[in-house]
Amino acid sequence: MEERTFNLRLARGFIAGAYFMLAISLFLSFFYAENSDPKHIEIITPAVSALQSMFFTYTLLSILQPTYVTRRQILWHTTIIAGAIILYLATAFTVENYRLVVHIGVFSYICLLFFYTHLFIKKYALSLRQLEDYYDEDEQGRLSWVKTSFIVALSIGIIASVSTYFPIWIDYWFVISYLVFYTWFVIRFSNYVTKIDFYLSATTHKPEQTITIIREPEQLRLDRSAENDPAKEAKLRNSLEQWVLDGGYTRGDISTEEVAELLGTDLPSLRSYFRDRMPCDFRTWRIELRIRKAQELIADCPEVSLNQIAQQVGFVTRSNFYLYFKKITGQSPTDYRNQIAVGK
Structure with a gap:
């Protein structure tokens, strides 16, 4: 529990850090763009962008993989980034050809973004697999906002690194755009916090380790008899x-696993039953049940919205409901409702 609350506090702290970096950029853009030496803005911008990217990336990693982000890891990573930034600033402000140092800094920042992108893709895939294995559902809809957030934040970081070369009116619109995005992200993060147990149960779940034991043929026959x-x-x-x-x-x-417990069995036995005795696996079977129930509700309750019906039958996202409804029935929910209405 302490580890869980640590990572939640960590994510909030990273969001605050990202906002602080944005505040610095905003302050420099609006109050010093005309009066200050452009050299200072050019030098500082890549450093601020690097810190902002670090804060935001580790916010998302804390959401996707709470146990992956540890105090020691954060300390080492922050030390390396801070040391590189200090070296970069000290060099850029002292050498005569500062633009060369700035170009090296921007190139290093782009390399950092490649590293963060690779890390995010890897942890996103792992988190999605854990959610789908744990709940036996299509969970891409639940994590789509995290992927969207990373793509937008990555784009913002790249644009921010060269924003000092934009005309002032483009810079204003850029600032407004990323303020809107960050506001949207905080709202989505707040929603995530209210459902954090749903994510943590899957991402921190450790499946039971299976031990392979070599058995004699007679013992294997007895084991299969027990399973069946x-x-x-x-x-x-x-x-x-x-x-x-x-x-x-x-x-x-x-x-x-909880469904298996409610049925008075265990997960391996439940999966074995569906593998040997049913025409499909448990996930497909449950989805078909939901779609059939949705068909009944659409026919019996025409006044209820399709989104409400999707939630009533167990679909978390509207996209999954529409996708599976059309896949199983050959029609979209809207077309099916219209067909029912015409038939009446």
Whole structure:
């Protein structure tokens, strides 16, 4: 729990740091652009952009992989970045050909962005896989805002590094644009905080380690017989039927492991049952149940919005609902509703 709260506080601190870097850029742009030496603005901008990128990247990494970001890692990374910035500033302000140093600084900053991009892509894929494995759902919709945030922040960082060469009116619009983006991001981050347990349960979950034991053929035959115990299968089949009657498939915030516990079995047995006795896996089966239920609700409750129906049957995002509805029925929910209305 302490580790979880540390990373949440860390993410908030990084957001504050990113805003502070933006405030410095804004202050320099509006109050010193006309009166100060352009040399100072050119030298400082890459350094500020590097710090802003570091703060924002580690904010997103704290969201995607809370256990990945540690105090020691932050300390080492911050020390390296701060040391490089101090060396860059000291050199740029003392040498005569400062533009060469600035160009080296911008190139180093671009290399840093490549490193952050590679790191983000790697951790985003890992986080998405953990969420989908844990909840057995298509979770891209939940993390789309994180990917969008990184792409926009990356673009802002690149533009900011060369913003000193823009005409003043372009600079004003750029400042307004990234202020709008950061406001949007803080709102999305606040929503994330309210649902943090959903993400943490999956990203900090450690699956049970399996130990491979070499068995004799006779022992393997006995193990398979135990796995395919007719009594256990009948009990699980009855539990699944009752689970469907109770509408358990409409819950979108429960892991497959928890579903298995509710059914009175374990996750390996549940997956084995679907692999051996069902025409599809558990995820596909549950999605089909949700779509069939959505069809019933669309027909019976024409006054209810499609977004509400999507939530009622267990879909977290509208895009997933529309995607799977059309994939299974061959029609979009809107077309299906119109068809029902015409038939009546």
